[in-house]
Amino acid sequence: MHALIVDDSRSMRAILGRILRDLGMDTEEASDGKMALERLLSGGRPDLALVDWHMPNMTGVELVSEVRRRPELAEMTIVMVTSESGPDEIGAALAAGADEYLIKPFTRDAIAAKLAMVGIDAGPLGATLSGGDSLL
Amino acid sequence: MTVAVQEFEFLKELLHERSAIVLSDDKHYLVEARLAPIARDLGLESAEAVVRELRRTGNRDLRDRLVEAMTTNETSWFRDMHPFNALRDVIFPELIERNRPSRNLAIWSAACSTGQELYSIALLLDVHFPELEDWRVTLVGTDLNAAVVKRAASGSYSGLEINRGLPAALIARYFTRDGANFTVDERIRSRTRFQQFNLAGPWTSLPRFDLILLRNVLIYFDLGTRRTILEAAMRQLIPGSYLSLGGAESPNGIVDGLETVMAGGATFFRPEAR
Numbered sequence: 001m002h003a004l005i006v007d008d009s010r011s012m013r014a015i016l017g018r019i020l021r022d023l024g025m026d027t028e029e030a031s032d033g034k035m036a037l038e039r040l041l042s043g044g045r046p047d048l049a050l051v052d053w054h055m056p057n058m059t060g061v062e063l064v065s066e067v068r069r070r071p072e073l074a075e076m077t078i079v080m081v082t083s084e085s086g087p088d089e090i091g092a093a094l095a096a097g098a099d100e101y102l103i104k105p106f107t108r109d110a111i112a113a114k115l116a117m118v119g120i121d122a123g124p125l126g127a128t129l130s131g132g133d134s135l136l
Numbered sequence: 137m138t139v140a141v142q143e144f145e146f147l148k149e150l151l152h153e154r155s156a157i158v159l160s161d162d163k164h165y166l167v168e169a170r171l172a173p174i175a176r177d178l179g180l181e182s183a184e185a186v187v188r189e190l191r192r193t194g195n196r197d198l199r200d201r202l203v204e205a206m207t208t209n210e211t212s213w214f215r216d217m218h219p220f221n222a223l224r225d226v227i228f229p230e231l232i233e234r235n236r237p238s239r240n241l242a243i244w245s246a247a248c249s250t251g252q253e254l255y256s257i258a259l260l261l262d263v264h265f266p267e268l269e270d271w272r273v274t275l276v277g278t279d280l281n282a283a284v285v286k287r288a289a290s291g292s293y294s295g296l297e298i299n300r301g302l303p304a305a306l307i308a309r310y311f312t313r314d315g316a317n318f319t320v321d322e323r324i325r326s327r328t329r330f331q332q333f334n335l336a337g338p339w340t341s342l343p344r345f346d347l348i349l350l351r352n353v354l355i356y357f358d359l360g361t362r363r364t365i366l367e368a369a370m371r372q373l374i375p376g377s378y379l380s381l382g383g384a385e386s387p388n389g390i391v392d393g394l395e396t397v398m399a400g401g402a403t404f405f406r407p408e409a410r
Contacts, residue, residue: 080304085318086313087307087308087309087311087312087313087318090304090307090308091308091309093304094304094305094308098304100303101304101307102299103295103298103299104295105295106296106299107296107299107300110296110299110300113212113299113300113301114299
């Protein structure tokens with residue numbers, strides 16, 4: 001399983017990367033939507049993309065729309081991971097073609113649970129959706 | 137009920153030191169809910185007494201147990217998935233067909249905590265069974281802890297809680313933002329009723345149900361109390377109706393008269409026909 005992490009925050013990319021690698025995935029990173037799209041158009045074919053909303057050059061939702069216009073990228077699962085958390089925004093991201101949506105801040109098992117929801121094996125945490133994270 | 141300031145502050149420092157978690161001052165209810173099983177197990181009268189005991193003895197095992205209880209949250213939406221898939225695909229279609237003449241459906245989340253289980257049921261019914269719109273659907277959630285019952289009734293959840301098992305499409309369709317929180321639609325909330333109820337006490341003022349969710353709660357009781365609760369649950373079920381227990385729980389060896397029903401990868405129990 002190969003994952004692309006798209007976020008303009010280096011620390012967020014590091015956190016997400018660590019979690020995904022712990023789940024057994026290979027990861028690559030892009031710091032905005034434009035860079036991610038260029039990577040994809042030049043032949044990169046990740047199975048999964050975790051995409052932030054607000055980024056310079058091209059937003060996450062614009063990236064999702066661009067990806068979904070291209071049949072060759074149709075197989076890629078996209079999960080938005082963003083602090084943009086209004087139900088209307090969530091609806092807009094889904095309408096643009098995102099498969100799921102995770103609100104920042106998030107816990108490790110919330111990621112696993114979201115991945116399980118989109119059919120990606122994320123180990124026992126994701127399988128039960130109740131891996132025991134800390135919600136205080 | 138709240139925990140005394142000294143005990144709360146002790147716990148707050150302990151959690152921060154051991155897990156880096158910050159326990160905010162409005163989380164007294166959480167301390168009550170999470171430590172109550174430990175109190176029962178140790179024969180202490182309250183969550184506060186558990187913290188007091190730890191302060192007094194400094195017992196390392198108790199400390200670890202307490203930290204684990206406080207940092208593990210098992211409440212999520214559509215918890216364990218399989219039982220909800222089974223309800224959608226097998227159990228609810230059967231109950232709806234059976235109850236069509238009366239147009240009644242009654243469901244009880246018997247250890248509802250902050251309400252996600254009952255709201256998950258309400259959402260599932262609204263999405264998949266729109267024909268129930270003009271039925272009399274009774275959705276009752278109960279919990280021993282008054283503070284969590286109040287939270288459940290508010291239908292309001294933090295972003296962290298919303299992230300746990302709730303599909304994005306349902307957030308977009310059924311929730312509104314209320315400051316930093318997400319509140320379930322009034323249309324859904326108004327179908328639910330939450331009240332305080334002690335499973336180990338007398339079972340009065342309850343209707344009979346088509347489905348009782350008694351999930352992951354028996355583990356907190358001794359064998360005799362488990363038997364009493366299961367027998368009471370069996371009496372509370374309309375004949376031919378279903379009981380759902382936690383994945384690690386079984387009535388076998390505790391009570392007789394419940395048959396096992398496997399449905400959609402999940403296990404349910406039903407009183408045997410007499």
